[in-house]
Amino acid sequence: MRTLIKWAGDNPDREGLVGTPERVVRAYKEFFAGYDKDPVALLTKTFEETAVYDEMIVLRDIRLESHCEHHIVPILGKVHIGYFPAGRVVGISKLARLVEVFAKRMQIQETLTSQIADTIQDVLKPHGVGVVIEAAHQCMTTRGIRTPGVSMVTSRMLGSFRDDLETRREFVAAVRSLGSGASGC
Ligand SMILES: [Zn+2]
Secondary structure (H helix, E strand, O other): OHHHHHHHOOOOOOHHHHOHHHHHHHHHHHHOHHHHOOHHHHHHOOOEEOOOOOOOEEEEEEEEEEEEOOOOOEEEEEEEEEEEOOOEEOOHHHHHHHHHHHHOOEEOHHHHHHHHHHHHHHHHOOOEEEEEEEEEEHHHHOOOOOOOOOOEEEEEEEEHHHHOHHHHHHHHHHHHHOOOOOOOO
16 A cells, blocks of 8 residues: 555555555455455255245335445446245345345446346245345446446346346336335336
8 A cells, every 4th residue: 555655646654644645444344344254154054944925025225335446446336136946035134135245345237237146046945046236336437447337237136037038127117216226227
């Protein structure tokens, strides 16, 4: 950090900057706390067997804060998750924590989307799962070609969300209809 501060043209020993390298390290510990956590264990320990509920579950607008692996600047957005349980469900907070485990790593949005969907599929073994992420990348909005207001949308559909048009429609409609978040307009 001292080298980068010097390289940017400032003096790492001046009062305002002297504690900065240590603060950055502490910030990185928070930004990248997801490496210490096991996403599979998170869901494995907490799912409940239930034969009763067999409709789609959709969780919308989970706050996403991640960092792009190319520039280590923020990716900010929202995650929407839907799944069609086959006997196993988890609490809402666990899905939000699952997002956080993967988000608090160096990421690209496509990988993040797949990791969330694949983990749910592997552990809960639902009939299907869908994950949609819409996010703004500060490496696009504040540097380079500078395109403020642009967001990127990625999705991964597995099982019935991929194969069954009706299920896919129901999920997309649930994500779009309920609020301002998903439509991007
Ligand atoms: Zn980037």
